[in-house]
Amino acid sequence: MSGSTALGRFAVVGTIAEADAFCRATGVAPAATLPLTYPMRWLALPDIRAGLLDLASGAEAVLVHESQSFAYTHPLFVDQLYTLTVFARREAAPDRVILDGVVTDAAGVEQLRIETILRLIAAPTELAA
DSSP: OOOOEEEEEEEEEHHHHHHHHHHHHHHHOSSSSSOOGGGGGGSSHHHHHHHHHHHHHSOEEEEEEEEEEEEEEEETTTTTEEEEEEEEEEETTTEEEEEEEEEEEEOEEEEEEEEEEEEEEEOOOHHOO
16 A cells, blocks of 8 residues: 555454453444454554554654544454454644555455544643653
8 A cells, every 4th residue: 555554464353252242342232243343453453553653653642533434345253263454654634644454354355444544633741741
């Protein structure tokens, strides 16, 4: 992706226990498929978080969730292994970081595209010091 930094390829899965806990927390009925917003959990993986912080470094700002979209071509199933490939880029006007993710199945077939936009907001004075 032009102008983007590859944050990596990650093996991801939504186990039955994790999916059930997510469903209880969000008021969604458990099913054989993962809830539509479940993949947002994968964006909190340590390597992805580290990449976000690198892109935001020097900004004296906090990352604030602006928007997120999930474009499915196929449902994701509980206990199914997938690959999440993530790219990130920083834009200056407005100052923000954008994550683009693609989830594929074991055969390499695209299942889902994710876009997450995080706005960089000036940190309160006590945090910026």
